[in-house]
Amino acid sequence: MYVLDALPQTHSYSFEALELDCGRTFSPVTIAYETYGRLNAAKDNAILLLHALSGSAHAGFVNDKGEHGWWEDFIGPGRALDTDRYFVICSNVLGGCGGSTGPASVDPATGRPYGLSFPVITVGDMVRAQKHLVDSLGIRALLAVVGGSIGGMQALQWAVDYPEAVRSALILAAANRLSAQGIAFNEVGRQAIMADSCWQNGDYYGGIPPRTGLALARMIGHITYLSEESMHEKFGRALKGVNGYHYRFSEDFEVESYLHYKGSRFVERFDANSYLYITKAMDYFDLPDLASIKSKMLVISFSSDWLFPPAQLKLLVRTLRRKRKDVTYCDVQSSRGHDAFLLDVAPLTELISGFLENVAGQL
């Protein structure tokens, strides 16, 4: 059965009526998800994994199209999320473009894609949709919710909103609110998309999407995911050509060509409107009241992450401790910036495996 287990199981779950924070009731909702490993008879070995801005439900293994999962090195037998022991669920967020209902989905009322008539959603809404999915699987309490960046925000929201349904929450490279600087970067990315004449107020489906604007937004974002140190190590001032400067407005430096590549790759797989909606949800995220939490918490920062700096995560940890929550904190020394939560496999595997073993042992 190993071969079967090593392929992601792709599914989707649809339901009517989702109450949204904006006050609207939205309908219908489909949530695309993948699973890895097997749900046990007691249904107490499930881990919900929550993706970041550009992620999808495809977190683990290589799928039948040969695509690698975004957290592949962390999912599988003997890995951080050990599929010999745990049943891992990863769903695409509400508002996303990886199979879940989002602005590119067809509005049954009009027969046309929602575009900007899709409601502005929050992290709370994303989590409420995930709760429908988890309930549908007959899981009463998740062993863990795990996420990095906006995925970590969702993990924290789960712990606050559904304390009885979350035994543990693992929050990587995220805090209980986005900083002014984070909002600023998101807003410039959104402005870049909305300034693209192809954007057409969000109504570009069937036509040419705002590729240039989305690529710009991705380039801006990408700079914030790396650190000055990792950019220095990776590129420094290395030139593309062998003949020195071009004295033209073309690519001179490796770092420029890397950003262009990242931007142009992204537009092939991501919907610009989803970028607007998900970044807005990130901006809106602000959870000052953590009193309801009952889960064990693991909070992990990365020393060179400047989008969610360690100081901000330490503040969250201090707040949790003052409220006598059971929280473990680690600042992983890393030069890889915000992206370290995707890359620093060895230290994270050790931290996460040990923490989950502890949680599972207390069942």
Next chain:
Amino acid sequence: MYVLDALPQTHSYSFEALELDCGRTFSPVTIAYETYGRLNAAKDNAILLLHALSGSAHAGFVNDKGEHGWWEDFIGPGRALDTDRYFVICSNVLGGCGGSTGPASVDPATGRPYGLSFPVITVGDMVRAQKHLVDSLGIRALLAVVGGSIGGMQALQWAVDYPEAVRSALILAAANRLSAQGIAFNEVGRQAIMADSCWQNGDYYGGIPPRTGLALARMIGHITYLSEESMHEKFGRALKGVNGYHYRFSEDFEVESYLHYKGSRFVERFDANSYLYITKAMDYFDLPDLASIKSKMLVISFSSDWLFPPAQLKLLVRTLRRKRKDVTYCDVQSSRGHDAFLLDVAPLTELISGFLENVAGQL
């Protein structure tokens, strides 16, 4: 005479033939400049002040249009650049849009603005043009060259290229090269301008300029000039409206509206092509060989500056000291990020006044 002295004296200087680093000889060149204070008979009290990316020759005093100078608090009787003692010259850079020859200037060969036929220039070229100006004033040696950001790069280039003509160089919030991260931010700003359909490959003069692209570039830049701390102090997550979130893609947060304001103000006074040329010069700047320097040096970093982090300036200082250069270094504790060189008047005035007094005393 105080009233007269308190108005900037505006001038321009034109010359033929400027040799450029790209290999071209460019002609003709006009350099716009302002002066404050009086050149003494010995012509040994002149300070050349060099502006940053968005600056101009208008550094001091309020001019007859009521416009404040970009370093106004540092220029005047008893101030850091004491106009009772020193003769301060501030020139607009080559490639700029504040009166000096740049891409918006008319090419005498065609009778039309240069646009992208303007040569890609370097910090070395800017400084070579300034040397023509200084020579024209009969000044054999400057008491000091002073600049922040790309102005600091120019000050360092002066010290390297014209060691006999520079008694001292004051380098604020700048290093001897731009980091990969700095290049990355500049490139995204340029891409935003060039993606604007109004840009027309740089040939937009007489038509509609690429306002949206330039505003985006400015917004990106502006984030890098502040610090996370100063953004937090200034805006935090404060909302624009009184009724909570809008659930629309309009401005929700103060920080968004601040960025929009900064972007829209900038396009009224700055030329998009100049933005391309000056950022490119910044990217190209890389001065590993500092052996020729004879000037006394004052290097100042700002603790929260992440565009030119203190660590990078310390590296420059260590390099200078290893070469037995006369260098004074100070890291000013400030929450204001890169912009601190424009804002932290009290500590800078003390540092700069003392340093200049020392230099002048040794004449």
